[in-house]
Amino acid sequence: MLKTGRSGTTTTVPSARRRADGTVVVVPERPVFSTRASREADWRLVLVVDVSGSMEASVIWSALTAAVLGGVPTLSTHFLAFSTQVVDLTDRVEDPLSLLLEVRVGGGTHIAAGLAHARSLITVPSRTLVVVVSDFEEGGPIGGLLGEVRALAASGAHLMGCAALDDTGNPRYSVPVARQLVAAGMPVAALSPLALARWVGDRLRGESR
Numbered sequence: 001m002l003k004t005g006r007s008g009t010t011t012t013v014p015s016a017r018r019r020a021d022g023t024v025v026v027v028p029e030r031p032v033f034s035t036r037a038s039r040e041a042d043w044r045l046v047l048v049v050d051v052s053g054s055m056e057a058s059v060i061w062s063a064l065t066a067a068v069l070g071g072v073p074t075l076s077t078h079f080l081a082f083s084t085q086v087v088d089l090t091d092r093v094e095d096p097l098s099l100l101l102e103v104r105v106g107g108g109t110h111i112a113a114g115l116a117h118a119r120s121l122i123t124v125p126s127r128t129l130v131v132v133v134s135d136f137e138e139g140g141p142i143g144g145l146l147g148e149v150r151a152l153a154a155s156g157a158h159l160m161g162c163a164a165l166d167d168t169g170n171p172r173y174s175v176p177v178a179r180q181l182v183a184a185g186m187p188v189a190a191l192s193p194l195a196l197a198r199w200v201g202d203r204l205r206g207e208s209r
Contacts, residue, residue: 043127043204045069046078048114050134050164053106054172058164060100062133065193067096069200078121082114083107084139108139115148125155129203131196132186135164136177145177146184153185158203161188162196 049055049062063079070077070093078090079099084107092099111134122128130152138145152159161181163173171190178188191199 042074042076043129044076044078044121044124045129045131045200046080046118046121048080048082048111048118048130048132048134050083050109050111050114050132051081051103051105051107052083052109052135052137052139054135054137055133055164056105057167058133058135058162059103059105061165061193063096063099063103065196066093066099068193068197070094072200072204074204075200078118080114080117082110082117084110084113086113086117088117109134109137110140111136111138112140112144112148115145115152119148119152119155122152122155122157125152125157128157129160129200130157131160131162133162133164135172136161136174136181136188138174138177142177142180146180149181149184149186159186160191160196160199161186163188163190165190165192 047062047066049059051059059081066077066079069075077093078088079093081087081089081103087102087104089099089102092102111132115130115132118130122130149159161178163171163178166172169192173188173190182188189195
């Protein structure tokens with residue numbers, strides 16, 4: 001079990017397997033995220049995931065992360081896939097395999113469109129988490145992207161930009177664009193799924209770090 005804070009933990013559901021020599025080993029199979037936040041404190045998480053041609057590895061971990069966080073009873077998880085268009089795959093969040101089968105990787109990158117769609121889903125900004133997973137190689141005007149980030153930040157929503165990871169887990173993203181996003185109000189970091197779960201857990205219990 002990995003602690004994500006006083007109110008959030010990420011753990012796995014074990015499965016027993018018998019080895020050839022007869023010994024039994026417990027193997028973790030399915031990750032589960034749980035929180036002790038009160039039922040009244042409902043939050044919304046909007047994952048805005050870049051599915052352009054260079055994003056395959058990060059799309060896989062994004063789908064798994066969405067499935068884990070989708071099990072949190074006090075968190076409503078949305079999954080928006082974008083390239084040059086935005087597709088809402090929220091109804092597939094609970095099944096990562098089904099979600100991955102629906103994702104079509106390829107095309108250009110229009111982060112601003114993904115953020116505009118995310119902004120349309122927000123009803124209570126102070127209890128909304130908007131997480132963008134991208135290499136930040138924006139294909140549209142950078143001014144439109146920065147405008148969407150500023151509008152979200154000004155609304156009071158909690159923002160996080162997650163840099164794309166390659167097959168070995170190393171970050172791969174546009175540093176100049178990321179710097180502009182940070183200045184506009186969106187922190188950017190290279191986060192593993194577990195590190196992102198920690199960040200979500202911190203937000204759910206009201207921490208600002």
